[in-house]
Amino acid sequence: MTSLLRFEQVTLRRGGRLLFEDLDLALHPGEALHVTGPNGSGKSSLIRLAAGLLEAERGRVERSAFALADDRLALDRELPLARALGFWGGQVAAAMDALGIHHLSDVPVRLLSSGQAKRAALARVAATGAALWLLDEPLNALDADGAERVGRIVADHLARGGALLAASHQLLPGTAGTLELAR
Amino acid sequence: MIGALIMRDVRRGFAGAAWLPIFFFLLVSALAPFAIGPDARILSRVGPGVLWIAALTAALLPVERLVEPDRADGILDQLFVHGLAEESVAIAKTLAHWLSFGPLLLLAAVPAAALLALDGSSLARTELALLIGTPGLASLAVAVAAVTAGLPRAGSLAGLLLLPLAVPLLIFGAADAYLLEVAVSLLLSAGAPFVTGAAIRAART
Numbered sequence: 513m514t515s516l517l518r519f520e521q522v523t524l525r526r527g528g529r530l531l532f533e534d535l536d537l538a539l540h541p542g543e544a545l546h547v548t549g550p551n552g553s554g555k556s557s558l559i560r561l562a563a564g565l566l567e568a569e570r571g572r573v574e575r576s577a578f579a580l581a582d583d584r585l586a587l588d589r590e591l592p593l594a595r596a597l598g599f600w601g602g603q604v605a606a607a608m609d610a611l612g613i614h615h616l617s618d619v620p621v622r623l624l625s626s627g628q629a630k631r632a633a634l635a636r637v638a639a640t641g642a643a644l645w646l647l648d649e650p651l652n653a654l655d656a657d658g659a660e661r662v663g664r665i666v667a668d669h670l671a672r673g674g675a676l677l678a679a680s681h682q683l684l685p686g687t688a689g690t691l692e693l694a695r
Numbered sequence: 696m697i698g699a700l701i702m703r704d705v706r707r708g709f710a711g712a713a714w715l716p717i718f719f720f721l722l723v724s725a726l727a728p729f730a731i732g733p734d735a736r737i738l739s740r741v742g743p744g745v746l747w748i749a750a751l752t753a754a755l756l757p758v759e760r761l762v763e764p765d766r767a768d769g770i771l772d773q774l775f776v777h778g779l780a781e782e783s784v785a786i787a788k789t790l791a792h793w794l795s796f797g798p799l800l801l802l803a804a805v806p807a808a809a810l811l812a813l814d815g816s817s818l819a820r821t822e823l824a825l826l827i828g829t830p831g832l833a834s835l836a837v838a839v840a841a842v843t844a845g846l847p848r849a850g851s852l853a854g855l856l857l858l859p860l861a862v863p864l865l866i867f868g869a870a871d872a873y874l875l876e877v878a879v880s881l882l883l884s885a886g887a888p889f890v891t892g893a894a895i896r897a898a899r900t
Contacts, residue, residue, distance in 0.1 A: 584769025586773040
């Protein structure tokens with residue numbers, strides 16, 4: 513079976529500090545990996561490395577088509593939410609429904625609360641239909657309903673043969689494997 | 696994607712402060728008669744040069760909002776995720792920047808020429824020179840914006856970087872040396888996207 517994300521002997525150093533060394537991991541269709549660890553242990557760096565936004569010091573990273581949600585919204589603040597999401601394309605209406613933000617279609621992005629903004633960022637990922645999702649702290653600022661909806665779209669995504677790499681303090685519902693980074 | 700990005704940047708250019716550089720351009724042109732005196736002969740002699748200096752300083756105004764907001768908001772990262780090369784982003788941004796700046800500047804040069812007592816033929820020559828030079832200026836502005844993105848006091852630093860690099864455009868533009876100006880403008884337009892792309896990559900953390 514081909515993997516959607518593969519790390520081979522990856523070493524990452526940032527600001528002179530070794531974050532991890534000779535890390536191997538592979539994500540196959542239907543698999544989810546939850547990255548945990550204390551603040552500063554390199555969870556976000558691992559996500560950015562997986563996305564190709566950082567270069568590994570050593571080792572190889574291979575990935576299929578993917579979507580990324582980190583702590584930055586990447587939506588035009590002056591636009592209504594539906595248009596801002598539309599810039600990135602995909603199944604926007606369905607994704608907004610799944611995350612419970614359909615009623616916010618005409619609200620400018622700058623007026624969204626932090627929880628609503630988080631849902632919007634996740635809707636941007638869900639809309640793409642990419643096989644690999646990279647989520648950095650997907651549950652931050654979400655209420656119980658939001659967390660439940662995220663659990664549901666993740667379960668759907670995995671059932672369709674997608675894969676997920678998530679960095680979070682809180683356990684994502686339905687994710688099996690856990691990778692703990694040490695300080 | 697690249698077409699959507701150009702449309703988006705043009706929309707943001709006009710929704711934002713597209714008129715500001717143009718008013719600035721007109722204001723500098725209006726100040727020149729006060730500083731130099733109302734003698735129409737002297738004004739029409741220095742007029743083309745004044746228009747160029749006004750255009751250069753006006754081109755500096757939007758530099759801070761060309762790249763930095765998109766970097767800070769993660770838009771540049773998402774464009775990479777969507778498979779767009781940084782150089783393509785640079786070309787799209789340059790094109791969009793020129794569209795929201797060049798035509799308006801060429802339009803504003805007409806009333807500015809009246810303020811400086813330029814006759815029809817020297818207005819036409821200056822318009823042609825501006826038409827040739829503004830794409831190079833827009834490329835330079837985007838490259839400088841990318842190089843200074845995320846730095847403190849990026850605006851002043853951008854001025855220090857951009858103005859000396861624009862000197863060849865200024866010299867050939869003001870001297871009506873069109874072919875040399877075309878060469879400089881082409882060189883800037885062809886080279887700047889690579890500088891911009893490298894700067895976008897280097898700014899990633």
